[in-house]
Amino acid sequence: MESLALIGLQWGDEGKGKVVDWVSARFDLTLRYQGGPNAGHTVWVDGERWVFHQMPAGILNPNIRVAIAAGCVLYPETLFEEWERLDAEGVEYRSRTIIDPRVHLILPYHRLLDRLRDEARGKARIGTTARGIGPCYQEKYARYGIRVGDLFSPKLSDRIDVLLGYVNPILEKVFDQEPFGRQRILDDLLAVRDRIRPFVGDAAEVVKEYLAQGKKVLFEGAQGFLLDVDHGSYPYVTSSHPGTGGISSGIGISPKSIGKVIGLTKAYATRVGAGPFPTEDEGEMGCKLQELGNEFGAATGRKRRCGWLDLPLLRYAIRSNGVDGLAVTKLDVLDDFDVIKLCIGYRRSDGSIAKEITPWDENPGEPVYEEIEGWRVPTDGVRSLEELPDRARAYLERISRELDLPLWLVSVGQDRKATIVLPDFPFK
Numbered sequence: 001m002e003s004l005a006l007i008g009l010q011w012g013d014e015g016k017g018k019v020v021d022w023v024s025a026r027f028d029l030t031l032r033y034q035g036g037p038n039a040g041h042t043v044w045v046d047g048e049r050w051v052f053h054q055m056p057a058g059i060l061n062p063n064i065r066v067a068i069a070a071g072c073v074l075y076p077e078t079l080f081e082e083w084e085r086l087d088a089e090g091v092e093y094r095s096r097t098i099i100d101p102r103v104h105l106i107l108p109y110h111r112l113l114d115r116l117r118d119e120a121r122g123k124a125r126i127g128t129t130a131r132g133i134g135p136c137y138q139e140k141y142a143r144y145g146i147r148v149g150d151l152f153s154p155k156l157s158d159r160i161d162v163l164l165g166y167v168n169p170i171l172e173k174v175f176d177q178e179p180f181g182r183q184r185i186l187d188d189l190l191a192v193r194d195r196i197r198p199f200v201g202d203a204a205e206v207v208k209e210y211l212a213q214g215k216k217v218l219f220e221g222a223q224g225f226l227l228d229v230d231h232g233s234y235p236y237v238t239s240s241h242p243g244t245g246g247i248s249s250g251i252g253i254s255p256k257s258i259g260k261v262i263g264l265t266k267a268y269a270t271r272v273g274a275g276p277f278p279t280e281d282e283g284e285m286g287c288k289l290q291e292l293g294n295e296f297g298a299a300t301g302r303k304r305r306c307g308w309l310d311l312p313l314l315r316y317a318i319r320s321n322g323v324d325g326l327a328v329t330k331l332d333v334l335d336d337f338d339v340i341k342l343c344i345g346y347r348r349s350d351g352s353i354a355k356e357i358t359p360w361d362e363n364p365g366e367p368v369y370e371e372i373e374g375w376r377v378p379t380d381g382v383r384s385l386e387e388l389p390d391r392a393r394a395y396l397e398r399i400s401r402e403l404d405l406p407l408w409l410v411s412v413g414q415d416r417k418a419t420i421v422l423p424d425f426p427f428k
């Protein structure tokens with residue numbers, strides 16, 4: 001099967017944008033299958049920074065088609081902003097972009113509710129991206145949602161009435177806000193309909209056809225598996241399924257359509273928003289990671305919390321997603337450290353050491369670290385494993401051995417070229 005799933009193994013922000021862009025050059029189709037503009041996939045091309053929240057990050061490769069599949073949620077305004085930039089920079093996307101009719105639309109009050117609800121939680125705030133993700137998925141599962149396909153239905157205005165009958169009392173009575181009027185929402189949606197009409201198509205069918213023709217398909221995960229609504233650090237999670245489990249239902253294809261799985265991890269760890277982060281370093285070293293890694297959320301600009309690579313949590317994510325090979329990103333951020341910490345296990349209260357933990361275990365024990373001597377040599381110009389300083393190579397080989405997976409890709413800088421491709425990577 002000529003397909004590859006690209007999955008974040010941490011709390012998102014593993015550098016998926018860069019890797020998707022790089023890998024897409026070898027593929028025919030890239031799809032987002034979950035999430036929405038809470039993602040911020042950053043791509044650097046020739047010194048120019050692009051951040052994709054809605055469009056699949058492969059779009060800058062001219063020979064690829066991209067799709068936003070059924071399991072995604074879509075905020076049209078953000079999509080249109082991305083289109084405007086593509087137009088301004090002369091990137092053709094119109095003939096290459098598919099939006100599935102089953103995608104749910106994020107409406108302006110979803111964003112309002114997201115913010116109000118998270119604030120109302122007080123100390124138990126999740127620290128969402130306030131992009132309306134949770135409220136939109138909530139309405140999807142409560143079967144009130146408005147989908148892209150509904151824009152073309154004569155029943156659209158009735159659907160809005162049903163929706164507002166549920167939403168407005170919440171806005172007014174719980175949050176003391178003005179209700180939303182049907183006409184305003186209808187007018188906005190009709191304008192959206194006119195703009196996206198040419199793009200609407202069945203993404204699942206396209207994947208099935210492409211795979212049948214032996215074309216290559218890339219499944220672009222957003223967020224990371226530790227944020228999965230079922231299998232992550234609930235309730236400090238997003239509202240979708242960023243792992244391989246989300247691909248089949250999020251597109252509408254057989255799970256057997258997933259050929260290989262590449263798991264992405266940074267060479268250290270970060271998390272944005274609230275929730276457990278056992279290997280977080282709140283001291284000087286954490287600050288240094290934050291600075292050198294330029295760790296700010298691409299969607300919200302918030303400072304990311306920083307810490308050390310957590311092998312036990314990675315083992316959980318790897319086994320849950322059937323990962324075949326690893327991509328380790330931002331190795332170069334560690335170039336300037338005398339000591340690098342690596343969490344190799346968790347000491348339980350009975351003194352035993354756990355080699356694997358789950359993100360929803362509230363008492364995983366104390367992280368056990370090994371301290372590794374840093375290499376103190378720049379790696380951003382390195383293009384092969386052999387050229388890496390010995391200690392950097394040993395660090396990567398240790399990760400690969402501990403996780404029992406081959407290294408496929410190593411990223412040593414933001415640019416496309418700053419990528420080390422290992423011989424085992426199946427899509428060269």
Ligand code: IMP
Nearest residue numbers: 012013038039127128129237238272273
């Ligand atoms: P939501 O997805 O906006 O509802 O946010 C829920 C949690 O997931 C918050 O902790 C966010 O910071 C986090 N989150 C959502 N999307 C991303 C992402 O793309 N990268 C990293 N964290 C994310």
